[in-house]
Structures are given as C-alpha cells and as structure tokens.
Amino acid sequence: MKKYLLNAPKPDLITLDSLMAEMILDKALLVFRKEQLEQNIDRALRDGDKNEFLRLTGELKAMD
Numbered sequence: 001m002k003k004y005l006l007n008a009p010k011p012d013l014i015t016l017d018s019l020m021a022e023m024i025l026d027k028a029l030l031v032f033r034k035e036q037l038e039q040n041i042d043r044a045l046r047d048g049d050k051n052e053f054l055r056l057t058g059e060l061k062a063m064d
Contacts, residue, residue: 034063 037060044053 030063034060037063 037056041053041056041060044050044056
C-alpha cells in the first residue's frame with residue numbers, strides 16, 4: 001500500500017529553503033566581518049598605524 005504524505009515539503013521548497021538559509025548565513029558573516037574590520041581600523045587609528053589602517057580600509061572597500 002502506498003503512503004501519501006499530504007504535508008511533505010516538495011523538493012523545490014526544500015531547495016528554496018536551503019538557498020534562503022545560505023543567503024542569510026552569508027549576510028550574517030559579511031556583517032560580522034565588516035564589524036571586525038571596523039574595530040581593527042579603529043585600533044589602527046588609535047595606535048597610529050598608517051600601513052595597517054590603509055590595508056584594512058582597502059579590504060573594507062573591496063567588500064562593497
């Protein structure tokens with residue numbers, strides 16, 4: 001006898017859910033990395049480290 005799962009998600013919905021989860025995770029990681037860079041930029045400014053400041057700001061600009 002065949003079982004029919006009325007509430008089982010369709011494969012397309014599973015794929016869409018996975019894609020959405022991946023996009024949310026990617027965005028969260030991007031925000032986290034930008035915050036880290038900004039903190040390190042502030043530290044480089046505080047320490048007067050021009051080379052580190054320029055390196056970090058270049059990295060931050062490349063993310064946009």
